[in-house]
Amino acid sequence: MMPVDFITRVHAHFDRLCADLLAKLGAGEEATLNLAAEETLFVRFNGNRVRQNTDVEQIGFSLRLQSNGRTVEKSCTLSGALDADRMASMQLLHACRYEASVLPADPNQVSTQNNGSSNEEFRGALLAAQEVVPAVVAPAEGCDLAGLYAGGAIIRGNKNSLGQSHWFATETFFLDYSIYNGAKAAKGSYAGSRWNAADWAVNLARARTLLALLDKPPQDVKPGQYRTYLAPRAFSELIGMLGWNALSASAWKQGRSPFKKLAEKETRLSPLLSIDENFALGLAPRFNGLGEVAAQTMPLIRDGELQSLLVSSRSAKEYGLLANGASEGESPRAMDVATGSLPEQNVLKALATGLYLSNLHYLNWSDPVSARVTGMTRYACFWVEGGEIAGPIKDLRWDESLYDALGAKLTALTAHAEIDPATGTYFQRALGGSRTPGALIENFTFTL
Numbered sequence: 001m002m003p004v005d006f007i008t009r010v011h012a013h014f015d016r017l018c019a020d021l022l023a024k025l026g027a028g029e030e031a032t033l034n035l036a037a038e039e040t041l042f043v044r045f046n047g048n049r050v051r052q053n054t055d056v057e058q059i060g061f062s063l064r065l066q067s068n069g070r071t072v073e074k075s076c077t078l079s080g081a082l083d084a085d086r087m088a089s090m091q092l093l094h095a096c097r098y099e100a101s102v103l104p105a106d107p108n109q110v111s112t113q114n115n116g117s118s119n120e121e122f123r124g125a126l127l128a129a130q131e132v133v134p135a136v137v138a139p140a141e142g143c144d145l146a147g148l149y150a151g152g153a154i155i156r157g158n159k160n161s162l163g164q165s166h167w168f169a170t171e172t173f174f175l176d177y178s179i180y181n182g183a184k185a186a187k188g189s190y191a192g193s194r195w196n197a198a199d200w201a202v203n204l205a206r207a208r209t210l211l212a213l214l215d216k217p218p219q220d221v222k223p224g225q226y227r228t229y230l231a232p233r234a235f236s237e238l239i240g241m242l243g244w245n246a247l248s249a250s251a252w253k254q255g256r257s258p259f260k261k262l263a264e265k266e267t268r269l270s271p272l273l274s275i276d277e278n279f280a281l282g283l284a285p286r287f288n289g290l291g292e293v294a295a296q297t298m299p300l301i302r303d304g305e306l307q308s309l310l311v312s313s314r315s316a317k318e319y320g321l322l323a324n325g326a327s328e329g330e331s332p333r334a335m336d337v338a339t340g341s342l343p344e345q346n347v348l349k350a351l352a353t354g355l356y357l358s359n360l361h362y363l364n365w366s367d368p369v370s371a372r373v374t375g376m377t378r379y380a381c382f383w384v385e386g387g388e389i390a391g392p393i394k395d396l397r398w399d400e401s402l403y404d405a406l407g408a409k410l411t412a413l414t415a416h417a418e419i420d421p422a423t424g425t426y427f428q429r430a431l432g433g434s435r436t437p438g439a440l441i442e443n444f445t446f447t448l
Contacts, residue, residue, distance in 0.1 A: 006039040006153050007121065007169045009080075010059060016082060018159045021063070021089045025161055030112035031093075032064040032164075034289055035157035038429050040150050041129055045177070048137050048145040055129070058428065061089065064289075065096035066112055069105035072096040110313040114162035115291045122282045124171035124193030126151050136175065139201050143208070147177025154429055158291040166293070168285030170431075175200075176423050178379070179207050184392075186210035186380040187359055189233065191421045193282070210358060210380035216391035219383035221446070223396075227354030227411075228444035229347055229384075236420035236436040237360040239275070239337060241373050241402065244365065247300060248330035249311040253319045258371040258402070262306045267403060269304040270410040276300060277310075278336035283421060284431045286325070288312075294325030300332065304407070335434040340413025342440065349387040350412060350440055356382045356389065360398075371402040374447075397448040405441050414438040 014035050025031055037059040044052040062075035074092050078085045127135055132149055151173030158166040174191035188207035190200055230238060245251035246259040261267045277298045279286045287293045290313060299307040310326035327333065342350055355377075363375035377396045382389045414437040424430035 006037075006057070007155060007171075010035070010037050010155055011157070011167060011169075013059075013078075013080065013082065013085070014157045014159075017061070017078075017085055017089055020086055021093065022159070022161050024090065024093060028067055030066045030161050032066075032112060032160040032290060033158070034062045034064075035155065036060040036428060037155040037157075038152060040152035040154075040429050041132065042425070043132055043136075043149040044147075045136065045149070046146045048140050048143055050133055060428065061085075061092075063089065063092045063096060065093065065100060066109065067097070067100045069109055070100040070103045071106055071109050072099045072103065074099075108314055108318045110290065110317060112160055112162055113290075113292075114160070114164045115166075115287070115293055117165045118287060118293060119167045120169075120285065121167075122170040122172075122193060124173075125195065126171055126173055126193075127195045135195065135197065135200070139197070139204055140179070143204075144180040145177055146180065147175060148423075148425075149173065149175045150423075150425060150429060152429075154431055156285045156287075156431070158287055158289070160291055164291045166285070166287040166291050168287070170282060172421070174421055174423050177207075179204075179211055181211055181214065184211065184214040186214065187233075187378070189420070189423075191419065213382060213389050214380060214392045216382075216389065219391045219393050221355070221383055221393045221396060223446050223448060225443040225445050227351060228441050229351045229354070229356050230360070230439045230441065231356070231358045232414070232416075232418040232436050232438050233420055234357045234360045235337075235439045236418075236434050237363055237375070238373070238402075238405065238439075239335060239434060239436055241363055241365070242275075242300075242335070243331035245368070246371065246402070247310050247332060249309040249319065249321055249326075250315040250330060252309060253315070256368065258365060258368045259306065260369075261403070263309060265306075267407075268306075269301065269403070269406045270408065271304045272340055272410055272413055273304050273406055274299070274302050274338040276336045276338075277332055278334050278435070281334050281336060281419065281433075281435060283419070283433045284333040288325060288327045292323065292325045298324065300335070332434075333432045335436075337417065337434070337436045338413075339415050339417050339437045342412040342414045342438070344414055344416045344438070347414065347438060347440075348384055348389065351384050352387055353385050354383075355393065355444070355446075356384050366399055372399060373402060374399040396446045398445060399447045400445050405444065409442045409444070410439060411442050412440040
Protein backbone atom coordinates (compact mmCIF):
# COMPACT_ATOMS: atom_id res chain seq x y z
CA MET A 1 0.00 0.00 0.00
CA MET A 2 1.32 3.47 -0.95
CA PRO A 3 1.88 5.76 2.07
CA VAL A 4 -0.62 8.61 2.41
CA ASP A 5 1.05 11.92 1.65
CA PHE A 6 1.08 14.82 4.11
CA ILE A 7 -1.56 16.93 2.33
CA THR A 8 -4.09 14.08 2.10
CA ARG A 9 -3.44 12.95 5.69
CA VAL A 10 -3.83 16.44 7.17
CA HIS A 11 -6.98 17.12 5.12
CA ALA A 12 -8.69 14.02 6.52
CA HIS A 13 -7.50 14.84 10.05
CA PHE A 14 -8.81 18.41 9.86
CA ASP A 15 -12.20 17.23 8.58
CA ARG A 16 -12.62 14.73 11.43
CA LEU A 17 -11.44 17.13 14.13
CA CYS A 18 -13.75 19.92 12.94
CA ALA A 19 -16.76 17.64 12.73
CA ASP A 20 -16.24 16.52 16.33
CA LEU A 21 -15.65 20.04 17.69
CA LEU A 22 -18.49 21.75 15.87
CA ALA A 23 -20.89 19.10 17.17
CA LYS A 24 -20.07 20.25 20.73
CA LEU A 25 -21.23 23.86 20.26
CA GLY A 26 -24.10 25.04 22.41
CA ALA A 27 -27.05 27.30 21.72
CA GLY A 28 -26.03 30.77 20.59
CA GLU A 29 -22.44 29.71 19.81
CA GLU A 30 -20.80 29.99 16.40
CA ALA A 31 -17.26 28.91 15.62
CA THR A 32 -14.66 29.39 12.89
CA LEU A 33 -11.76 26.95 12.72
CA ASN A 34 -8.47 27.58 10.94
CA LEU A 35 -5.54 25.30 10.19
CA ALA A 36 -1.98 26.20 9.16
CA ALA A 37 0.28 23.24 8.46
CA GLU A 38 3.53 22.45 6.71
CA GLU A 39 5.94 19.64 5.97
CA THR A 40 9.22 21.31 5.01
CA LEU A 41 12.77 20.15 4.41
CA PHE A 42 15.25 22.85 5.44
CA VAL A 43 18.87 22.66 4.29
CA ARG A 44 21.30 25.43 5.20
CA PHE A 45 24.47 25.76 3.11
CA ASN A 46 27.80 27.38 3.89
CA GLY A 47 30.90 27.18 1.71
CA ASN A 48 28.80 25.18 -0.78
CA ARG A 49 28.49 22.39 1.77
CA VAL A 50 25.67 21.40 4.09
CA ARG A 51 25.80 23.29 7.37
CA GLN A 52 22.51 22.09 8.84
CA ASN A 53 19.48 20.14 7.74
CA THR A 54 16.16 19.27 9.31
CA ASP A 55 12.66 18.23 8.36
CA VAL A 56 9.77 20.04 10.04
CA GLU A 57 6.20 18.79 10.23
CA GLN A 58 3.79 20.99 12.16
CA ILE A 59 0.05 21.60 12.36
CA GLY A 60 -1.36 24.76 13.93
CA PHE A 61 -5.04 25.00 14.83
CA SER A 62 -7.12 27.99 15.93
CA LEU A 63 -10.66 28.39 17.19
CA ARG A 64 -12.64 31.63 16.97
CA LEU A 65 -15.75 31.41 19.16
CA GLN A 66 -18.59 33.92 18.95
CA SER A 67 -21.23 34.05 21.64
CA ASN A 68 -23.60 36.80 22.84
CA GLY A 69 -21.79 39.53 20.91
CA ARG A 70 -18.35 38.45 22.14
CA THR A 71 -15.49 37.04 20.09
CA VAL A 72 -12.58 35.00 21.48
CA GLU A 73 -9.82 33.32 19.49
CA LYS A 74 -7.28 30.81 20.80
CA SER A 75 -4.82 28.47 19.13
CA CYS A 76 -2.70 25.40 19.77
CA THR A 77 -0.34 23.01 18.00
CA LEU A 78 -1.76 19.63 17.00
CA SER A 79 0.04 16.32 17.28
CA GLY A 80 -1.62 14.58 14.35
CA ALA A 81 -3.05 11.92 16.67
CA LEU A 82 -6.83 12.18 16.59
CA ASP A 83 -7.64 11.36 20.23
CA ALA A 84 -5.02 13.75 21.61
CA ASP A 85 -6.07 16.50 19.22
CA ARG A 86 -9.77 16.06 20.08
CA MET A 87 -8.85 16.68 23.71
CA ALA A 88 -6.72 19.72 22.82
CA SER A 89 -9.47 21.25 20.70
CA MET A 90 -12.04 20.77 23.48
CA GLN A 91 -9.69 22.50 25.91
CA LEU A 92 -9.59 25.45 23.48
CA LEU A 93 -13.39 25.51 23.38
CA HIS A 94 -13.66 25.54 27.18
CA ALA A 95 -11.06 28.32 27.44
CA CYS A 96 -12.87 30.40 24.82
CA ARG A 97 -16.21 29.93 26.57
CA TYR A 98 -14.80 31.12 29.88
CA GLU A 99 -13.16 34.20 28.34
CA ALA A 100 -16.30 35.07 26.38
CA SER A 101 -18.28 35.01 29.63
CA VAL A 102 -16.21 37.87 31.12
CA LEU A 103 -15.55 40.05 28.06
CA PRO A 104 -17.60 43.13 27.15
CA ALA A 105 -19.62 43.03 23.93
CA ASP A 106 -17.78 43.96 20.72
CA PRO A 107 -19.68 46.70 18.81
CA ASN A 108 -17.81 45.90 15.59
CA GLN A 109 -18.11 42.15 15.74
CA VAL A 110 -18.31 40.52 12.32
CA SER A 111 -21.00 37.87 12.46
CA THR A 112 -20.26 34.35 11.27
CA GLN A 113 -21.35 33.76 7.67
CA ASN A 114 -21.30 30.82 5.29
CA ASN A 115 -18.96 31.98 2.52
CA GLY A 116 -19.23 28.74 0.58
CA SER A 117 -16.61 26.14 -0.14
CA SER A 118 -13.40 25.92 -2.12
CA ASN A 119 -10.64 23.40 -2.65
CA GLU A 120 -7.38 24.40 -4.35
CA GLU A 121 -4.28 22.25 -4.46
CA PHE A 122 -1.14 23.21 -6.36
CA ARG A 123 0.91 20.05 -6.58
CA GLY A 124 4.57 20.44 -7.49
CA ALA A 125 7.49 18.29 -8.59
CA LEU A 126 9.97 18.84 -5.79
CA LEU A 127 13.31 17.19 -5.29
CA ALA A 128 13.36 14.15 -3.03
CA ALA A 129 15.21 14.77 0.23
CA GLN A 130 18.27 12.83 -0.92
CA GLU A 131 18.40 14.78 -4.20
CA VAL A 132 18.53 18.30 -2.76
CA VAL A 133 22.19 18.53 -1.77
CA PRO A 134 23.73 17.21 -5.04
CA ALA A 135 21.27 19.26 -7.11
CA VAL A 136 22.38 22.46 -5.37
CA VAL A 137 26.11 21.97 -4.75
CA ALA A 138 27.25 20.18 -7.92
CA PRO A 139 26.50 23.11 -10.29
CA ALA A 140 27.92 25.52 -7.69
CA GLU A 141 31.23 23.68 -7.32
CA GLY A 142 34.00 26.25 -6.93
CA CYS A 143 31.62 28.84 -5.46
CA ASP A 144 31.51 29.95 -1.86
CA LEU A 145 27.74 29.53 -1.66
CA ALA A 146 25.74 30.22 1.49
CA GLY A 147 21.98 30.06 1.71
CA LEU A 148 18.82 28.25 2.71
CA TYR A 149 16.75 25.72 0.79
CA ALA A 150 13.19 25.18 2.05
CA GLY A 151 10.82 22.92 0.19
CA GLY A 152 7.64 21.00 0.84
CA ALA A 153 3.91 21.32 1.39
CA ILE A 154 2.15 24.31 2.94
CA ILE A 155 -1.53 24.06 3.89
CA ARG A 156 -4.32 26.39 4.99
CA GLY A 157 -7.77 25.16 5.99
CA ASN A 158 -10.93 26.88 7.18
CA LYS A 159 -14.33 25.67 8.38
CA ASN A 160 -17.19 27.12 10.39
CA SER A 161 -20.34 26.06 12.15
CA LEU A 162 -22.57 27.27 9.28
CA GLY A 163 -21.11 24.77 6.80
CA GLN A 164 -18.35 26.88 5.27
CA SER A 165 -15.31 24.85 4.14
CA HIS A 166 -12.10 26.00 2.42
CA TRP A 167 -8.88 24.15 1.67
CA PHE A 168 -5.60 25.35 0.12
CA ALA A 169 -2.41 23.36 -0.33
CA THR A 170 0.70 24.05 -2.34
CA GLU A 171 4.03 22.31 -2.86
CA THR A 172 6.83 24.81 -3.40
CA PHE A 173 10.49 25.45 -2.70
CA PHE A 174 12.86 28.37 -2.49
CA LEU A 175 16.63 28.60 -2.46
CA ASP A 176 17.64 31.96 -1.03
CA TYR A 177 21.41 32.20 -1.46
CA SER A 178 24.51 34.35 -1.83
CA ILE A 179 27.86 33.59 -3.39
CA TYR A 180 30.99 35.20 -1.97
CA ASN A 181 34.42 36.31 -3.02
CA GLY A 182 35.94 37.28 0.30
CA ALA A 183 33.89 40.14 1.69
CA LYS A 184 32.10 40.65 -1.64
CA ALA A 185 28.79 38.94 -2.29
CA ALA A 186 26.12 38.62 -4.96
CA LYS A 187 22.66 37.47 -3.96
CA GLY A 188 20.27 35.23 -5.83
CA SER A 189 16.99 33.45 -5.35
CA TYR A 190 15.54 30.45 -7.15
CA ALA A 191 12.00 29.39 -6.35
CA GLY A 192 9.05 27.55 -7.82
CA SER A 193 6.99 24.39 -7.66
CA ARG A 194 9.17 22.29 -9.99
CA TRP A 195 12.93 22.05 -9.68
CA ASN A 196 14.58 22.43 -13.07
CA ALA A 197 18.33 21.89 -13.30
CA ALA A 198 18.68 24.12 -16.38
CA ASP A 199 16.83 27.00 -14.70
CA TRP A 200 18.99 26.65 -11.59
CA ALA A 201 22.13 26.75 -13.76
CA VAL A 202 20.96 29.97 -15.47
CA ASN A 203 20.05 31.53 -12.12
CA LEU A 204 23.45 30.65 -10.65
CA ALA A 205 25.29 31.92 -13.74
CA ARG A 206 23.57 35.29 -13.34
CA ALA A 207 24.79 35.55 -9.74
CA ARG A 208 28.30 34.51 -10.80
CA THR A 209 28.33 37.26 -13.43
CA LEU A 210 27.36 39.85 -10.84
CA LEU A 211 30.04 38.56 -8.47
CA ALA A 212 32.71 38.82 -11.16
CA LEU A 213 31.67 42.42 -11.83
CA LEU A 214 32.43 43.24 -8.20
CA ASP A 215 36.13 42.86 -9.08
CA LYS A 216 35.96 46.02 -11.19
CA PRO A 217 37.39 49.21 -9.62
CA PRO A 218 35.13 50.53 -6.83
CA GLN A 219 33.23 53.70 -7.73
CA ASP A 220 32.87 56.61 -5.33
CA VAL A 221 29.26 57.80 -5.58
CA LYS A 222 28.41 60.94 -3.65
CA PRO A 223 24.96 61.68 -2.19
CA GLY A 224 22.64 63.12 -4.80
CA GLN A 225 19.98 62.20 -7.34
CA TYR A 226 20.79 59.63 -10.00
CA ARG A 227 19.06 57.79 -12.80
CA THR A 228 18.57 54.37 -11.22
CA TYR A 229 17.58 50.89 -12.32
CA LEU A 230 15.95 48.63 -9.74
CA ALA A 231 16.23 44.97 -10.72
CA PRO A 232 13.03 42.93 -10.10
CA ARG A 233 14.15 41.80 -6.64
CA ALA A 234 14.96 45.39 -5.63
CA PHE A 235 11.71 46.73 -7.10
CA SER A 236 9.82 44.01 -5.23
CA GLU A 237 11.26 45.35 -1.97
CA LEU A 238 10.11 48.87 -2.84
CA ILE A 239 6.63 47.76 -3.95
CA GLY A 240 6.40 45.68 -0.78
CA MET A 241 6.03 48.90 1.20
CA LEU A 242 2.47 49.11 -0.13
CA GLY A 243 1.72 46.35 2.37
CA TRP A 244 2.65 48.68 5.22
CA ASN A 245 -0.74 50.46 5.49
CA ALA A 246 -0.60 52.12 2.04
CA LEU A 247 -3.49 50.00 0.69
CA SER A 248 -5.32 49.46 3.98
CA ALA A 249 -8.86 50.88 4.17
CA SER A 250 -8.74 51.15 7.97
CA ALA A 251 -5.40 53.01 7.83
CA TRP A 252 -6.95 55.44 5.33
CA LYS A 253 -10.03 56.02 7.48
CA GLN A 254 -7.83 56.54 10.55
CA GLY A 255 -5.69 59.09 8.71
CA ARG A 256 -2.49 57.06 8.81
CA SER A 257 -2.28 55.75 5.25
CA PRO A 258 0.80 56.80 3.26
CA PHE A 259 -1.47 56.74 0.18
CA LYS A 260 -4.13 59.06 1.65
CA LYS A 261 -3.73 61.55 -1.21
CA LEU A 262 -3.99 58.72 -3.73
CA ALA A 263 -7.10 57.31 -2.06
CA GLU A 264 -8.74 60.73 -2.06
CA LYS A 265 -7.86 61.40 -5.73
CA GLU A 266 -5.63 64.36 -4.87
CA THR A 267 -2.79 62.83 -6.88
CA ARG A 268 -1.98 59.84 -9.07
CA LEU A 269 1.02 57.70 -9.90
CA SER A 270 2.66 57.01 -13.24
CA PRO A 271 0.38 55.78 -16.04
CA LEU A 272 3.02 53.05 -16.54
CA LEU A 273 2.08 51.46 -13.21
CA SER A 274 -0.68 48.87 -12.83
CA ILE A 275 -0.88 46.47 -9.88
CA ASP A 276 -3.32 43.63 -9.22
CA GLU A 277 -3.94 41.31 -6.31
CA ASN A 278 -3.56 38.09 -8.31
CA PHE A 279 -4.30 34.81 -6.56
CA ALA A 280 -3.85 32.93 -9.85
CA LEU A 281 -0.12 33.08 -9.08
CA GLY A 282 -0.75 30.33 -6.50
CA LEU A 283 1.26 32.14 -3.82
CA ALA A 284 -1.51 32.31 -1.20
CA PRO A 285 -5.09 31.13 -0.63
CA ARG A 286 -7.96 33.34 -1.73
CA PHE A 287 -9.79 32.87 1.56
CA ASN A 288 -8.90 34.79 4.72
CA GLY A 289 -9.13 33.81 8.38
CA LEU A 290 -12.93 34.26 8.33
CA GLY A 291 -13.24 32.11 5.23
CA GLU A 292 -14.23 35.05 3.03
CA VAL A 293 -13.09 34.50 -0.54
CA ALA A 294 -11.47 37.31 -2.51
CA ALA A 295 -11.81 37.66 -6.27
CA GLN A 296 -9.13 35.73 -8.12
CA THR A 297 -7.86 39.01 -9.58
CA MET A 298 -8.59 42.45 -8.17
CA PRO A 299 -7.12 45.69 -9.60
CA LEU A 300 -5.39 47.77 -6.93
CA ILE A 301 -3.79 50.41 -9.15
CA ARG A 302 -4.60 50.82 -12.83
CA ASP A 303 -2.59 53.19 -15.05
CA GLY A 304 -1.44 55.07 -11.96
CA GLU A 305 -4.90 55.54 -10.41
CA LEU A 306 -6.02 53.77 -7.24
CA GLN A 307 -8.82 51.32 -8.01
CA SER A 308 -9.27 49.45 -4.73
CA LEU A 309 -8.20 49.57 -1.12
CA LEU A 310 -8.11 46.33 0.84
CA VAL A 311 -11.21 46.23 3.04
CA SER A 312 -11.67 43.63 5.77
CA SER A 313 -15.15 42.82 7.08
CA ARG A 314 -14.37 44.55 10.36
CA SER A 315 -13.34 47.76 8.58
CA ALA A 316 -16.43 47.50 6.37
CA LYS A 317 -18.68 47.35 9.42
CA GLU A 318 -16.84 50.08 11.32
CA TYR A 319 -16.60 52.58 8.45
CA GLY A 320 -19.55 51.70 6.24
CA LEU A 321 -17.46 50.26 3.40
CA LEU A 322 -17.83 47.22 1.16
CA ALA A 323 -15.60 44.30 2.18
CA ASN A 324 -13.56 42.62 -0.58
CA GLY A 325 -12.13 39.53 1.11
CA ALA A 326 -9.02 41.24 2.53
CA SER A 327 -7.22 39.70 5.47
CA GLU A 328 -7.62 41.29 8.90
CA GLY A 329 -4.30 43.13 8.44
CA GLU A 330 -5.43 44.51 5.04
CA SER A 331 -2.09 43.83 3.34
CA PRO A 332 -1.70 42.47 -0.20
CA ARG A 333 -1.03 38.73 -0.34
CA ALA A 334 -0.14 38.28 -4.03
CA MET A 335 0.78 41.54 -5.75
CA ASP A 336 1.28 41.35 -9.50
CA VAL A 337 2.89 44.38 -11.13
CA ALA A 338 2.23 44.67 -14.86
CA THR A 339 5.29 44.60 -17.10
CA GLY A 340 6.39 47.37 -19.42
CA SER A 341 8.21 47.40 -22.76
CA LEU A 342 11.92 47.65 -21.83
CA PRO A 343 13.74 44.45 -22.95
CA GLU A 344 15.98 42.93 -20.28
CA GLN A 345 19.00 42.99 -22.60
CA ASN A 346 18.58 46.74 -23.12
CA VAL A 347 18.53 47.74 -19.44
CA LEU A 348 22.11 49.04 -19.28
CA LYS A 349 21.74 50.92 -22.55
CA ALA A 350 18.52 52.55 -21.33
CA LEU A 351 20.11 53.41 -17.99
CA ALA A 352 23.08 54.98 -19.84
CA THR A 353 24.72 56.60 -16.79
CA GLY A 354 23.53 55.97 -13.27
CA LEU A 355 23.06 53.24 -10.67
CA TYR A 356 22.15 49.59 -11.13
CA LEU A 357 20.68 48.17 -7.90
CA SER A 358 20.17 44.43 -7.58
CA ASN A 359 18.87 44.46 -3.99
CA LEU A 360 17.51 46.81 -1.34
CA HIS A 361 17.11 46.22 2.39
CA TYR A 362 16.18 47.81 5.75
CA LEU A 363 13.21 49.63 4.20
CA ASN A 364 10.94 51.74 6.39
CA TRP A 365 8.74 54.80 6.18
CA SER A 366 10.77 57.95 6.84
CA ASP A 367 7.69 60.19 6.44
CA PRO A 368 4.43 58.26 5.99
CA VAL A 369 2.41 61.41 5.27
CA SER A 370 4.34 61.97 2.04
CA ALA A 371 4.79 58.21 1.38
CA ARG A 372 8.54 58.70 1.81
CA VAL A 373 10.60 55.52 2.18
CA THR A 374 14.20 55.08 3.29
CA GLY A 375 16.48 52.09 2.92
CA MET A 376 19.91 50.85 1.90
CA THR A 377 21.41 49.36 -1.25
CA ARG A 378 22.69 45.82 -0.82
CA TYR A 379 24.91 43.21 -2.45
CA ALA A 380 25.85 43.65 -6.11
CA CYS A 381 25.09 47.28 -6.91
CA PHE A 382 27.01 49.19 -9.59
CA TRP A 383 27.77 52.51 -11.17
CA VAL A 384 26.99 52.42 -14.90
CA GLU A 385 28.74 54.72 -17.35
CA GLY A 386 27.82 54.98 -21.02
CA GLY A 387 25.65 51.86 -20.85
CA GLU A 388 28.39 49.69 -19.31
CA ILE A 389 29.07 48.67 -15.72
CA ALA A 390 32.03 50.70 -14.47
CA GLY A 391 32.33 49.09 -11.05
CA PRO A 392 30.68 48.38 -7.70
CA ILE A 393 29.56 51.02 -5.21
CA LYS A 394 29.63 51.09 -1.44
CA ASP A 395 26.30 50.69 0.34
CA LEU A 396 24.24 53.87 0.04
CA ARG A 397 21.26 55.14 1.98
CA TRP A 398 18.38 56.40 -0.12
CA ASP A 399 15.23 58.32 0.75
CA GLU A 400 12.46 58.73 -1.81
CA SER A 401 8.73 59.40 -1.93
CA LEU A 402 6.66 56.68 -3.58
CA TYR A 403 4.52 59.45 -5.04
CA ASP A 404 7.64 60.42 -7.04
CA ALA A 405 9.43 57.08 -7.53
CA LEU A 406 6.19 55.43 -8.72
CA GLY A 407 4.96 58.67 -10.25
CA ALA A 408 6.64 61.23 -12.49
CA LYS A 409 10.11 59.74 -11.94
CA LEU A 410 9.13 56.27 -13.20
CA THR A 411 10.59 56.11 -16.70
CA ALA A 412 10.19 52.48 -17.77
CA LEU A 413 9.33 48.97 -16.62
CA THR A 414 10.96 45.88 -18.07
CA ALA A 415 9.12 43.46 -20.33
CA HIS A 416 10.09 40.58 -18.04
CA ALA A 417 8.95 39.99 -14.47
CA GLU A 418 10.09 37.67 -11.70
CA ILE A 419 8.24 36.08 -8.81
CA ASP A 420 9.67 37.03 -5.43
CA PRO A 421 8.11 34.57 -2.97
CA ALA A 422 7.83 35.18 0.74
CA THR A 423 10.84 33.51 2.36
CA GLY A 424 9.99 34.05 6.00
CA THR A 425 10.40 30.99 8.24
CA TYR A 426 9.71 32.55 11.65
CA PHE A 427 7.38 30.11 13.47
CA GLN A 428 6.25 28.72 10.11
CA ARG A 429 7.03 28.96 6.41
CA ALA A 430 5.35 32.03 4.97
CA LEU A 431 2.89 32.17 2.10
CA GLY A 432 2.56 35.04 -0.35
CA GLY A 433 4.92 37.11 -2.44
CA SER A 434 4.82 39.25 -5.54
CA ARG A 435 5.62 39.29 -9.24
CA THR A 436 7.48 42.40 -10.36
CA PRO A 437 9.40 43.71 -13.36
CA GLY A 438 12.52 45.84 -13.15
CA ALA A 439 12.05 49.62 -12.97
CA LEU A 440 13.99 52.57 -14.38
CA ILE A 441 13.57 55.65 -12.18
CA GLU A 442 14.85 59.17 -12.86
CA ASN A 443 16.56 61.23 -10.12
CA PHE A 444 16.31 58.64 -7.35
CA THR A 445 17.54 60.34 -4.17
CA PHE A 446 20.58 59.08 -2.21
CA THR A 447 21.33 60.80 1.07
CA LEU A 448 24.38 59.06 2.61
